[in-house]
Amino acid sequence: MxxxxxxxxxxxxxxxxxxxxxxxxxxxxxxxxxxxxxxxxxxxxxxxxxxxxxxxxxxxxxxxxxxxxxxxxxxxxxxxxxxxxxxxxxxxxxxxxxxxxxxxxxxxxxxxxxxxxxxxxxxPQYDFILGLADFTGELMRRCINTLGIGNTNECFKLCNFVRYINAGFLGLMAPGNKELSRKAYVLRQSLTKMELVCYNIQIRGTEIPKHMLLSVIEATDVNAEEDEGFF
The missing domain is CATH 1.20.58.190 (Translin; domain 1)
Known part of the structure; x- marks a missing residue:
């Protein structure tokens, strides 16, 4: 008891x-x-x-x-x-x-x-890794919010940081670990959204006002189905 x-x-x-x-x-x-x-x-x-x-x-x-x-x-x-x-x-x-x-x-x-x-x-380091994966989701939200106020340089900085973390997760191949696989997949989805933001800034930033870029990106279908072999 x-x-x-x-x-x-x-x-x-x-x-x-x-x-x-x-x-x-x-x-x-x-x-x-x-x-x-x-x-x-x-x-x-x-x-x-x-x-x-x-x-x-x-x-x-x-x-x-x-x-x-x-x-x-x-x-x-x-x-x-x-x-x-x-x-x-x-x-x-x-x-x-x-x-x-x-x-x-x-x-x-x-x-x-x-x-x-x-x-x-x-x-355990395991808890640190899983918490780190969730943290990248907050950076994705920050990236979207940052674009909303027109701070495009910050978007690239955030995207590069998440890309660096994702590279580390690619070395954590754990076929039997569902929780790690799930969070790594969500991390990849967040990174895909951030890369789409940066792509639109780079390609369309000169033709669309900064304050309108967010509405263009929100209307775009993000395909994050391709993962890095976690499943």
Whole structure:
């Protein structure tokens, strides 16, 4: 019964993480503005809320797993962890045009307590990879929104970054892993949409006003059926 109760407590903590992470992602999409002061304020708020999750919910999960076989409880919080990684990497990219590596993010989940001593959260690289795949979806949305305000240079930058991540996923061939295959396929769909945006900017940008390019692209049928052999 103790194991079941612990599992349910972790599920609840993970659910709260997921909800807050989604709110942070929504907040970060408001940084798509030319007003630097507004962008800075939003990033600072997102940063603060991400740190709060690390110091509260994730710390509570780590305490629950202290002296336990963490892998038995991994399924209880993996969805919240992936959503958090999506929000964290999105925030890092908005702030620095880059994201941190797994080992540095893993260090964020190391804790020290006078009573418990040193302890940490189990953060598999697998969760980082899946969260990274979801993060590319946010970059695709940002690319579309950026085109809507006429910032075409940003579209190319975002597309190139997602193309770089996709190249990494091509080396993660895992025939039996449905979740990884599914997310890699969705990643490819996002990249296809972004490439279509960049194609239209490059080919039709001189003949169509920037503010009208988005309506042209939205009316175009995106064929993303061709994948890279994940299925």
């Amino acid at each position: 103790k194991k079941h109760d612990r599992y349910e407590r972790i599920v609840k903590l993970s659910r709260d993480i997921t909800i807050e992470a989604k709110r942070i992602i929504f907040l970060l999409h408001n940084t798509n503005t030319d007003i630097e002061s507004k962008k800075k304020t939003i990033v600072e708020e997102a940063d603060s809320r991400l740190k709060a999750l690390i110091e509260t919910n994730f710390m509570s999960i780590a305490k629950e797993l202290k002296n336990q076989d963490a892998y038995q409880y991994h399924r209880a919080y993996t969805s919240g962890l992936q959503e958090f990684i999506e929000a964290l990497t999105f925030c890092q990219f908005v702030k620095n045009d880059n994201i941190d590596i797994w080992s540095n993010i893993n260090n964020l989940f190391k804790y020290k307590d006078e009573d418990l001593g040193e302890y940490g959260l189990l953060f």
